[in-house]
Amino acid sequence: MLLEHIIMCRLVMGNKSLALSEISQACGLCQQQPRLLLAHRPQLHTLLGLYAMSMNCMEAAEAQFTAALRTSQERELWTFANLNLAIVYLRAKREQEFSALLERINPETLPSHSHSLRAAAYYVQGLQSFFQARYNEAKRYLRETLKMANAEDLNRLTSCSLVLLGHIFLSLGNSRESMNMVTPAMQLASKIPDVHVQLWASAILKDLYRMCGDPVRENEAFQMHCNFSQMLLKDHFQASQMAEHNLIQWTEGSFPMLVGNPPSTSDTLL
Template identity: 70%
Template sequence: QLLLMERKLQEVHPLLTLCGQIVENWQGNPIQKESLRVFFLVLQVTHYLDAGQVKSVKPCLKQLQQCIQTISTLHDDEILPSNPADLFHWLPKEHMCVLVYLVTVMHSMQAGYLEKAQKYTDKALMQLEKLKMLDCSPILSSFQVILLEHIIMCRLVTGHKATALQEISQVCQLCQQSPRLFSNHAAQLHTLLGLYCISVNCMDNAEAQFTTALRLTTHQELWAFIVTNLASVYIREGNRHQELYSLLERINPDHNFPVSSHCLRAAAFYIRGLFSFFQGRYNEAKRFLRETLKMSNAEDLNRLTACSLVLLGHIFYVLGNHRESNNMVVPAMQLASKIPDMSVQLWSSALLR
């Protein structure tokens, strides 16, 4: 857990393998063993999600979901510990259920299964409302904020901007009730506002929100995510070349990329491709986008795949190769409809006219 918090992801993998063996070989009462297994699997799943590996995580996530189903059928009164240490529970059973919903939402958001993310968010929020009537544990508010952060991003992708704004307001209210929550989530809140501003085409406001978020975060992955989105704002504005070159150098996916996230590195290649496209350097843009496609296909990053395909289609369209353009745009449209990603659907439709 400490290695994950310190972002030492290379050191985590062998240690997780060893922990898995220890948990499987541990002899104890069923509920205690399942509780330990849930703890281990949550660490394993979050490790893969931190690394942006949404395809590789699927077997662990499935195990975790099966494990929580098993634990919910076991009764606490089955525990008759002979050792006081066996009384330790890292989380109550009901909290574990919400946590499993939460990591499922995180996975669905990264992979681009947005309807699934919505379904599990609804289940988790319903469960949280029930729990908060009887339990004032601060972890429940943390779960609620993280769930809302993810579903807000889903809303923006699916084109439900007004709902996203209402939920951003909910996150603000929750954070105002707790200085700890506000401190931990201020950067994320400004990032969400920046993403909302992009969705309504207010680029100056988006830049202000992302710049504030960068000042507030020390989290490497969040920093890289913000910089990637800020770069997209500068590309759209078209007159911020100095700032843009400086940002692109800091998230260069070809060398010294600042984080080990597969997903963020693939996104950095996409941003390079987008910039090259706007500069009219089409061969260079195609190279970057093919790299994005290779990486996104390897880990089922559906949104990045759809975005890369439609941009490649746009390049071929500009070059007058309409047949090759359609070969890219049609699958992009199909994938965007499945996600569903409103902006890619609109972009694809415009190219297919």
């Protein structure tokens, strides 16, 4: 579905409210034609899971990805949903649930033939190692991701891997290597554009310029970070006030009525 790819692009660009409107349109089309709903239900759950993740609604994201796995028999979608579910567990520090998923997202034994999903699986392994402060192991996984992502022109995966490597080198006190990773990550993210990677990279750049004793560039990076942060917070609030936000609670049966005030998600702003 073309709309499916457009929605994912909106989320990457930090335009959650527009993505939500388009998810609602897709749900409306499926509601009118039961055959469409039968065919595209797993994709709708996956999109809602990605939206919920972007809104920091992790319980809803988990429920949506689980619903996608329950309703799909497509190998690629299964792998994609499992990889995102793994990130949900990592962000929530739910190591037991993440460990239970490991076999299904192991890049060496991945059931998918997709190079992009295999590269993403290495990234998730690198992310886990980073959270556990196993930095050398994380670097090994992320370099594997970069090798595959560069070969396939997977710009978002490349920028995410570069900025995470930059974060790792910063944690190790290696400011030069960190700068060598974060600078191209920022350039690539601005071309996509990926606001979330730009937000992350600008925060690291701010710290790097402070370490280098460059207050002018430190202030520029700080202003850039503030601008990206304000843009995302404004859109986050706008999306949370939309009636369509209720869709993240839909995991089975008919679609919820999109009327009235949605539940508050103001506690997820930070």
